[in-house]
Amino acid sequence: DQQVKQNSPSLSVQEGRISILNCDYTNSMFDYFLWYKKYPAEGPTFLISISSIKDKNEDGRFTVFLNKSAKHLSLHIVPSQPGDSAVYFCAASAGQGGSEKLVFGKGTKLTVNP
Amino acid sequence: EPEVTQTPSHQVTQMGQEVILRCVPISNHLYFYWYRQILGQKVEFLVSFYNNEISEKSEIFDDQFSVERPDGSNFTLKIRSTKLEDSAMYFCASIVDGAAQSYEQYFGPGTRLTVT
Numbered sequence: 343d344q345q346v347k348q349n350s351p352s353l354s355v356q357e358g359r360i361s362i363l364n365c366d367y368t369n370s371m372f373d374y375f376l377w378y379k380k381y382p383a384e385g386p387t388f389l390i391s392i393s394s395i396k397d398k399n400e401d402g403r404f405t406v407f408l409n410k411s412a413k414h415l416s417l418h419i420v421p422s423q424p425g426d427s428a429v430y431f432c433a434a435s436a437g438q439g440g441s442e443k444l445v446f447g448k449g450t451k452l453t454v455n456p
Numbered sequence: 457e458p459e460v461t462q463t464p465s466h467q468v469t470q471m472g473q474e475v476i477l478r479c480v481p482i483s484n485h486l487y488f489y490w491y492r493q494i495l496g497q498k499v500e501f502l503v504s505f506y507n508n509e510i511s512e513k514s515e516i517f518d519d520q521f522s523v524e525r526p527d528g529s530n531f532t533l534k535i536r537s538t539k540l541e542d543s544a545m546y547f548c549a550s551i552v553d554g555a556a557q558s559y560e561q562y563f564g565p566g567t568r569l570t571v572t
Contacts, residue, residue: 374559385460385547385563386499431499435559441487441551443501443512444561 345369346434348447356455361419363450365432368413372434376444377406377417380429389430390417422454458482460564462548468570469538477533477567479548488531489549489561490523492516499547505531538571545569 347366355361365375373394378386392399392406392415399406405418419426429449435442461480469475481488490502504511505523513521522534531550535542545568549561 376560378563383565385462385549385565388560388562391560433499441504441506441511442559443489443504443514444491444499444549445501446491446499448498 344447345372346432346445346447348432348450350450351448352451352453354453354455355422357424358421361417361422361426361452361454363417363419363430363432363452365415365417365447366413367415367434369434369436369445370413371436372445374435374442375406375408375415376433376435377404378431378433378446379426380431380449386431419452422452424454424456427452427454460548460550460562462546462564462567464567465565466568466570468572471540471571472537475535475538475569477535477546477548477569479531479533479564480529481531481548481550482552482562483529485550485552485562487511487551488523488525489551490533491547491549491563492544493547493566494541494544502533502546535569538569540571543569543571 376391377389379389380386390401390404408415429451431449432447433444463478488505493499503513503517520536524532545566547566548564551561
């Protein structure tokens with residue numbers, strides 16, 4: 343039951359270029375979406391989030407876009423840096439409260455080459 | 457910056473043994489979670505805990521699992537009789553307040569459980 347899908351297991355980009363990570367979801371009850379970054383042997387680290395009432399949220403080099411009609415979101419990293427190399431997880435939650443469980447995608451491994 | 461801590465970082469146990477994984481959530485957080493990630497798979501929700509009781513649990517969280525907040529700081533996950541398929545990274549997470557404007561869950565570094 344893959345409610346959150348990240349169809350690209352890996353992505354490789356050059357330093358300075360844009361990285362675009364994609365995520366699709368099937369559950370229309372999801373109303374909050376998050377991106378987490380994970381290094382090996384560490385826990386997921388929160389990166390950026392977006393509520394379903396918005397279509398864009400920006401934080402420095404990171405921008406998340408949400409297309410509710412397509413049930414699709416994407417994370418843009420501009421410019422990409424070698425330190426951005428990690429596994430990126432898309433996650434979603436449903437319900438009115440912020441305490442709802444997170445449903446994760448399988449992750450996309452981003453490699454930024456110098 | 458406050459962070460979620462977990463101990464031990466790695467636990468090796470024999471099948472059938474009981475294990476207790478420990479977490480110290482961020483001090484002013486009210487909601488607590490356990491997730492796990494089997495190698496090569498996605499992070500999966502196990503259980504959420506609020507006000508000293510389970511809020512929600514997944515199908516994975518069967519009678520072999522239990523959670524407890526024995527004091528004001530620790531949050532534990534107990535597996536009564538471990539199985540080989542319990543081998544995974546177990547992550548604890550917490551959130552400050554369910555009604556807060558931001559819903560980011562903060563994750564600990566994880567405990568790698570290896571069942572032999």
